[in-house]
Amino acid sequence: MAHAQTSEFKNPVVNWIDQRLPLFTMIQKEYGVFPTPRNFNYFWNFGAIASVILVVMIATGLVLAMHYAPHTSLAFDSVERIMRDVNYGWLLRYIHANGASMFFIAVYIHIFRGFLYGSYKQPRELLWILGVVIFLLMMATAFMGYVLPWGQMSFWGATVITNLFSAVPLVGGDIVTLLWGGFSVDNPTLNRFFALHFLLPFVIFAVVFLHVAALHITGSNNPLGIEPKGPQDTLPFHPYYTSKDSFGLAIFLIIFAAFVFFLPNYLGHPDNYIPADPLVTPPHIVPEWYFLPFYGILRSVTFSIGIPFTDIVLIPAKLGGVIAMFASILIWFAMPWLDKSPVRSYRFRPIYSQWIWMLPISFFMLMYAGGKPAEAPYVQIGQIGTVAYFAWFLGLPYITRHEKPLPLPSSIAEAVLGSEAAAAGATAKPMEKA
Known part of the structure; x- marks a missing residue:
């Protein structure tokens, strides 16, 4: 014979549902x-x-x-x-x-x-x-x-x-x-x-x-x-x-x-209140602001890559820009392996705590350049931002090898409450359970 799930909720309706489908028990466990x-x-x-x-x-x-x-x-x-x-x-x-x-x-x-x-x-x-x-x-x-x-x-x-x-x-x-x-x-x-x-x-x-x-x-x-x-x-x-x-x-x-x-x-663009017209190209095409950093990377690649001293082109400028734009996000997948430091928080990493700020600086440079026309000096600003952006990620293995982290606290409670209060809390918890 099947038995209902035991439940201890005081509300009879909640208790009745939870005995048959323990959603409220799960919510209490995961968010209570x-x-x-x-x-x-x-x-x-x-x-x-x-x-x-x-x-x-x-x-x-x-x-x-x-x-x-x-x-x-x-x-x-x-x-x-x-x-x-x-x-x-x-x-x-x-x-x-x-x-x-x-x-x-x-x-x-x-x-x-x-x-x-x-x-x-x-x-x-x-x-x-x-x-x-x-x-x-x-x-x-x-x-x-x-x-x-x-x-x-x-x-x-x-x-x-x-x-x-x-x-x-x-x-x-x-x-x-x-x-x-x-x-x-x-x-x-x-x-x-x-x-x-x-x-x-x-x-x-x-x-x-x-x-x-x-x-x-x-x-x-x-x-x-x-x-x-x-x-x-x-x-x-x-x-x-x-x-x-x-x-x-x-x-x-x-x-x-x-x-x-x-x-x-x-945060929108006024041209979007004009009906679409395939025969009239806007003077300056820009995406929404949250795409601008990646658009800035796309436009910063203005050169083709080929074999030196020949006319052979391996990566045209357009393809290079597309590769750089997608790589700027896909490189995030590699973060757990690029940064192998055993210490997580920037607070205890002297070099990383300075290095980290190059990421938002390059990000906002690219956002600025992406929202401007594709002309000097905005293209050059985007190129500097692109180099800085990728250098930040590619420099992480070097930082990991040469950085000497600061000593970590022995526990969260000691760092937050102090050693005496943390010790008191550690002993109080088992007593409360007893």
Whole structure:
């Protein structure tokens, strides 16, 4: 005879459900009593913030899809109808459009925290790799979403970016034709992009689930980069970090709301309020701001690579730019093996603590150069930023070999509370259990 799962929840409805499907027990285990390092700072809020924004993007996207018409002769007008005639359509669209920027802001900070505190190191390599996969899916989803309004910048951005694949030897033309669904960016392209833009957020959600599952297997990293050595080093996730995450989320949503209600078009491009016209090329084609660093890398390769003293070209400039752009993200996968230092946190790494700042400096240089016309001095700024960006990654093995880390604290509790308080906490925990 089958027996129901034992459950101790006081609410009879919750208890009845949990005995038959222990969802609430799982939630209590993973988000209630889950032991979490006691020294998290506010950098650790951005994973939860990004998760909330993802849910907001999926919810608003579902409603917008009900009113959008994925056809080249109707798409632009359907977006204007959403803005003017659909109840609160303007709000849904502004939340969705600005939500993409907020999502990337949260994820960029989340990734930089990983670089700062070595969250890619053993045993969290797979956790990091899944995070990079999420970022690649985000980029694909955001690019296809930017095309859907079918404005001037949407159309020409799609034309320029999809044409990049034509640089791939042998199969480049076939890839472009497959992306377009024909021989130019037209109605089949818009239909494909709409279908994929609708589908990919659910793929992202699934990979986020794996990302969180991997996190709960290995446990969270922390600002000191040392593993918890006992119950004195941890706190239950609820109520300590649910409260802290809620506060951080509230501040972030206030900033989000400020853009939605007061600066809804600040992060967009005015040309996207002009219907797409294949016969009129905008004077300066730029992607959304969150793509600008990688666009800057793409444009910084202005030379071909060939055999010296011959006319043989091995890598044309266009292909070199495409390779550099994709390599700038794919190199993130190699971080656990490029940085072999046994110490995680930059706080205890004298050279790395200085070296780390070259990464955001080069990133913002590339963002600046990517948003400017492809002319001097912006091309040169992009080239300097590209060299600095790749030098940062490729210099990590050298730093690992020559750096002498500082002594690590013996435990998280000692670093946070002091040795006497940590010792008292260590002895108090077993007594409480007894």
